[in-house]
Amino acid sequence: MKKIIVACGSGVATSQTVASKVNRLLKENKVDxxxxxxxxxxxxxxxxxxxxxxxxxxxxxxxxxxxxxGIAFLTGIGQDVELKKLIEACK
Amino acid sequence: xxRDMLYEELIELDMEAxxxxxxxxxxxxxxxxxxxxxxxxxxxxxxxxxxxxxxLPVEPYAVAIPHTDSEHIIKPFIAxxxxxxxxxxxxxxxxxxEHDVRFVFILGIHGSxxxxxxxQVLVENFQDAQLMKDLLEARTSKQYMKLLxxxxxxxx
Numbered sequence: 001m002k003k004i005i006v007a008c009g010s011g012v013a014t015s016q017t018v019a020s021k022v023n024r025l026l027k028e029n030k031v032d033x034x035x036x037x038x039x040x041x042x043x044x045x046x047x048x049x050x051x052x053x054x055x056x057x058x059x060x061x062x063x064x065x066x067x068x069x070g071i072a073f074l075t076g077i078g079q080d081v082e083l084k085k086l087i088e089a090c091k
Numbered sequence: 092x093x094r095d096m097l098y099e100e101l102i103e104l105d106m107e108a109x110x111x112x113x114x115x116x117x118x119x120x121x122x123x124x125x126x127x128x129x130x131x132x133x134x135x136x137x138x139x140x141x142x143x144x145x146x147l148p149v150e151p152y153a154v155a156i157p158h159t160d161s162e163h164i165i166k167p168f169i170a171x172x173x174x175x176x177x178x179x180x181x182x183x184x185x186x187x188x189e190h191d192v193r194f195v196f197i198l199g200i201h202g203s204x205x206x207x208x209x210x211q212v213l214v215e216n217f218q219d220a221q222l223m224k225d226l227l228e229a230r231t232s233k234q235y236m237k238l239l240x241x242x243x244x245x246x247x
Contacts, residue, residue: 009143010160013200014183017210057143058186071184075149075214 002033002090003049006070007040008056015056018073022054025073025083026090033090052089065089096199096209097239100125101170102232108178112137115157118170118197127199132163136197144181146190147214152227153190154217155180156210158198168199169209171239173226194226212244219243
């Protein structure tokens with residue numbers, strides 16, 4: 001099971017919503033991965049063990065794993081492109 | 092979204108605000124007075140918005156969904172505001188992109204998982220051109236409230 005992380009500014013609203021939606025989409029697409037909501041401060045610690053990072057805040061640095069645009073899942077705009085990227089990252 | 096987080100008394104139509112901070116200051120006075128938030132709310136929401144902006148780039152109108160940590164909230168709420176004049180608001184995850192925002196929904200989330208569906212419902216409805224047009228033209232808080240209560244996907 002691949003791990004995907006998502007983090008936002010306060011962890012109360014957007015990251016939870018995105019995690020919920022993405023988990024559902026992954027299930028529908030039969031992808032064996034799970035989205036975990038983490039604290040923004042903990043991102044670095046989880047990078048090594050994650051297949052992708054869904055960002056809902058502006059990322060200031062480069063990461064060795066694919067960074068996915070989380071806003072696309074929130075608004076639905078551009079969601080298909082990001083979902084494709086995510087599924088690729090989980091292969 | 093839970094209907095009981097929508098309060099007609101928190102609706103503001105054609106509110107005047109010079110900028111985001113002015114908006115927060117005015118709304119905080121009201122939210123504090125009515126017992127929804129703690130005194131720490133104002134500073135917290137200003138700070139958070141500055142660091143993690145919340146304007147969503149949806150069509151037809153960009154909408155802002157400012158919120159802060161649960162510790163500043165006493166009673167969970169959604170405060171729907173329509174500004175008289177648009178205010179420059181930075182986009183979520185794209186801090187340098189600015190939008191002219193007229194519709195703001197302050198989310199007073201208390202940390203339960205109810206808001207998860209709530210956000211999805213809100214964001215989907217924000218992209219309903221007819222609803223946004225109706226919200227733009229509503230004359231009274233009562234009308235505004237009615238429109239929000241019939242949003243698609245809204246649960247008890």
